[in-house]
Amino acid sequence: MLVLGGTRLSRQLATTLREQGIAVISSLAGRVADPLLPPGEVRIGGFGGVPGLIEWLRSHPVDAVVDATHPFAAQMSSHAHQACSVLDVPLLGLRVPSWPPGPGRAWVGSLDEAATRVAARTFLTIGSLGLPAFAARPEWFLIRSVDRPPVLPARHELVLDRGPFTVDGELRLLREHRIELLVTKDSGGPDAKLHAAAELGIPVLLIARPVLPDMPVATTVADAVRWLL
Numbered sequence: 001m002l003v004l005g006g007t008r009l010s011r012q013l014a015t016t017l018r019e020q021g022i023a024v025i026s027s028l029a030g031r032v033a034d035p036l037l038p039p040g041e042v043r044i045g046g047f048g049g050v051p052g053l054i055e056w057l058r059s060h061p062v063d064a065v066v067d068a069t070h071p072f073a074a075q076m077s078s079h080a081h082q083a084c085s086v087l088d089v090p091l092l093g094l095r096v097p098s099w100p101p102g103p104g105r106a107w108v109g110s111l112d113e114a115a116t117r118v119a120a121r122t123f124l125t126i127g128s129l130g131l132p133a134f135a136a137r138p139e140w141f142l143i144r145s146v147d148r149p150p151v152l153p154a155r156h157e158l159v160l161d162r163g164p165f166t167v168d169g170e171l172r173l174l175r176e177h178r179i180e181l182l183v184t185k186d187s188g189g190p191d192a193k194l195h196a197a198a199e200l201g202i203p204v205l206l207i208a209r210p211v212l213p214d215m216p217v218a219t220t221v222a223d224a225v226r227w228l229l
């Protein structure tokens with residue numbers, strides 16, 4: 001199996017497949033300086049677009065591909081879909097469901113739209129590459145990311161950290177920085193920050209997921225393994 005990764009689910013899938021004696025190669029983009037690695041064989045770096053991925057699939061004995069990339073990694077999903085269609089290789093998406101609607105939650109279509117709706121003190125957890133959309137804003141931001149972002153708004157405090165986070169920890173952070181709005185991507189999965197925001201009555205702006213190519217999708221590792229078997 002080729003598992004296109006970079007997510008918690010992709011690491012869990014690689015672990016489970018190995019336990020079942022299925023050979024798996026996990027692929028990472030190489031965006032993070034010190035990535036969390038899945039067990040087993042790992043390759044790091046882009047394939048070189050659709051032609052590169054086709055070439056890679058032709059030269060490796062792969063029976064199926066699991067697109068377990070982050071729901072916002074739309075380009076990789078599109079490339080996987082195109083390459084697997086050309087070669088007739090089975091492709092499964094593995095991604096956690098979107099977060100459900102709740103009090104104080106609103107969805108916007110893009111980071112640019114979110115940037116027009118920020119509060120005086122906004123907590124941004126959108127990944128470092130999304131920050132240019134907020135770079136020209138005069139408001140103050142608390143920014144959390146895994147690596148140091150290349151571009152930052154003028155008034156900010158930066159927290160370099162990666163999950164998992166606890167509700168207690170998130171409550172402390174939101175209170176300490178007197179946060180008025182949380183802006184985050186609708187990644188789904190563990191939702192300590194959303195619980196904490198709800199408890200404090202802080203509104204949340206969620207960036208809606210991009211439209212992804214049509215493919216069968218599993219939402220749990222168990223479902224993905226059943227499909228693969």
Ligand code: NAP
Nearest residue numbers: 005006027028029046047048049069070072073074075076
């Ligand atoms: P993207 O925009 O969809 O992909 C851009 C290019 O990066 C792809 O065309 C591909 O290069 C390469 N790439 C992406 N994922 C890859 C993978 N798993 N293995 C090998 N190459 C990959 O992706 P992105 O949004 O920059 O995300 C990059 C990675 O970070 C993904 O693997 C994703 O799972 C992870 N991630 C993303 C987010 C997010 O919010 N976007 C959050 C957490 C984790 P080539 O065209 O050269 O093959």
